[in-house]
Amino acid sequence: MKTTPLHNWHVAQGANMGTFAAYEMPLWYPAGAKAEHLAVITAAGLFDTSHMAVLTIQGPGARALLQRCLSKDLDTCIGKDKTPLVAGRCVYGIFLSPLGGVIDDAIVYQFTATQFMLVVNAGMGATIAAHLREYSGDEQVTVDDLTDQVGKMDLQGPAAGRILAKIIKDPAALFRKMIYFSFKGSFDQARLATAEITLKDDTPLMVSRTGYTGEFGFELFVAPEHIAKLWQQLLEAGRDEGLISCGLAARDSLRSGAGLPLSHQDIGDWPFTNNPWLFTLPWDADGSGFSKEFIGRAGLEQSSESSWTLPFAGYDLRKIPLGKESRVTDLDGTPIGVPLTCTTDMAIDRLGETIVSLATPSSTGRPEPFSPRGLCCGFVKVNSPLAVGSQVLLTDGKRKLKVEIRNDIRPDRTARKPIAQMVSSQE
Amino acid sequence: MKELQELHLPENLGYTEDHEWAQLTGDTIRVGVSDYAQDQLGDIVFVELPAVGDSFNRGDEFGTLESVKAVSELYLPVSGQVVAVNQELEDAPELLNEDPYSNWILEIKPAAAEEYDQLLTAAAYLELLQG
Structure with missing residues (x-):
């Protein structure tokens, strides 16, 4: 079993550990996966992602x-x-x-x-x-x-910028024009040279305004010998902001609610067509064909794939466990596909026809008080292009769960918010 | 995750291999899940309970617990008829994480009282967990 440099810390904190891609990783800490998921929506969470x-x-x-x-x-x-x-x-x-x-x-x-x-x-x-x-x-x-030669952690949530600012030498310089999907600094100037970003103690790091939760935040890269220090500095800097360490369970429920696929589960060794992530293909200006040659192009163009991958959300927090028996059926019980991901986004609930998140502003529909119970959500692969709003059943062979095909699951995600707003506001 | 020696396993309960506990109180038996079960499941977010009056055989599935990550079936430690369910769990399933013993799940009138004596003692259950 492989481990990350933070393994001893996870175990010492009492994390519930599990295996993911041959790495022993924290699934959740004593705070619990629900508190961790909610922290990323309302404050911030810190994930060990050095296994990537x-x-x-x-x-x-x-x-x-x-x-x-x-x-x-x-x-x-x-x-x-x-x-x-x-x-x-x-x-x-x-x-x-x-x-x-x-x-x-x-x-x-x-x-x-x-x-x-x-x-x-x-x-x-x-x-x-x-x-x-x-x-x-x-x-x-x-x-x-460079597998296992780079330390990586993800600081995610609306407070991520304010927390990071406390340990960076020149936060104003770091955050200047730090738009979504941009990065600064390097974890190893000898290998990848760029203008330096450092912690207050001069440790070099790379800061990327990305993450896989759908929320505002950063992926941080350092040399492995600095990871424990960076982890501790962030937790300390974030104590007053509600930052907690988060495990893979919260990462999975956050990315599912954000509509992001897990590789080898929601996307895999079947043709990459008929799914919500086709924006990653090199469409030409009018979207009718591809703008470049690439490996897989002929495969996609000749594909006769007749399955469609679609996001869904349930009507309460109940899930079905995924296994050999799990199926998607129509409302009459006829099998039409398989569930790929089925998890619960604990930050959302239904208000009539609408899904509301803890992050939804009260001005646009979040009631006060609002204590969401969570909604089951994920992706199904079915044999026809079901319309948004269609209802299907998920079953594990015993239980049946009615869910709705959707375009999107958790509303009001913060990932793309302007950084100036995220590092100044206290909201 | 709790170490096995950190688990709270009261001596006065009977346990099953499926991580339920049972406690004889007068002529009814209370049933819940063990400290090990709640620790392994993590945050329990939903409890599906049977109806009062339902009857089950020993080992029958009588409900489910859902955590953020998993769905887990509940199996009855002894045969009998449900005389009470803990309604509090419907609104506050996390009570099972907070104290899995004072927060029982259901109460049954046993159909075969001798089944209770066949449950695992706390020591035998711990031995089972130690593998």
Whole structure:
């Protein structure tokens, strides 16, 4: 079993540990997964994500290799104006097999025109490195798999900026123009050089305005020897802001409510079509075709995939356990597919037809007081493109649960809010 | 996660391999889940209870507990008819995390009293957990 550098801390805190991608990871701490989920919605949570793998792709051919392998078009992937990826920006994309199935999802960071960093899922470093090398052709490019050589943690929630500001040497400089999906600093200037960001004690770190909870926050990268210190500094800095450590259970329920897929569960070795995440494909200007050649393009274009992956939300917090017996049926009980993720977003509840979150402003519909009981949510893979509002049943062979097909689950997420607003307001 | 020696396993209860407890009080038996069960489940957020008057055999599934991460079936330690359910749990399922013993789940009138004597003692249950 693999562990992260924070393993002893997790165990000493009394975390309930479980296995995820061959790593022994905290599922929740004594505060409990519900308190952790709610902390990220109303205050902040700190996640150990050092199990995720970091790779570097460097050399004159690095960009061309990524263009060939990643689903995003690096020349048109930024913003409404579809400008190219530049230094200091990052994008989310998918690595596809030639048949159009998902190998893994990733975030690509551009340091310079010839230096890129990738973050992929736990245990996928070697696989993605081998995939990139296989398709590197004549390009002058070096792919390094830094699995277990980079410390990473995610600080997520509306208070994340105010907490981070307390331990950073020059927070005003860090937060200047720190828009969603941008980053600053480096965890290793010798390997990936850029303008330095440091803690007050001069420890260098990389700060990325990303995360996988749907909420405002940062992913922080440091050399492994600094991770315990950074973790402690953040928890201390966040004590007055309601920051708590969070495990993988809260991470799973937060990302599900935010409509984000878990690789190898919601996306996987079936063609990457008919799902809510097609924005990661390199659509041309009118959306009728693709703007570049890439591995998997032919597979997608020739795919006869006849399943559709759709988000759903239930009517109360009850879930069904996923297993061999779990199915999606129509209201008459006829099987029409399988549930991929089924979890409970503890921060939301229904108010008539509307879903309201603890983060919903009272001016736009959150009643006071509001004590949500949570709603079951996740993704189903079904054999027809069900309309939003359709009802289906989830079953584990014994229990049946009626749920509604939706476009979106948890409203009023904070991930894209302007940083100036998030670091100044006390709301 | 609690270490096994940190678990609270009262001596005066009978236990099952499925992590329920039973306590004979007069001519009825109260049933709940063990400290181990609540600790493993984590935050309990929903309790599905049977109706008063329902009858079950020993080992029958009589309800479910849902935590944030899992759904877990409840199995009856002894045969009998439900004479009371703990309604408090419907609004405050987290009580089972706070104290799984004072917060019982249901009360039954046993159909075969000798089944109670066949339950595990606290020591035998701990031994089972130690594997």
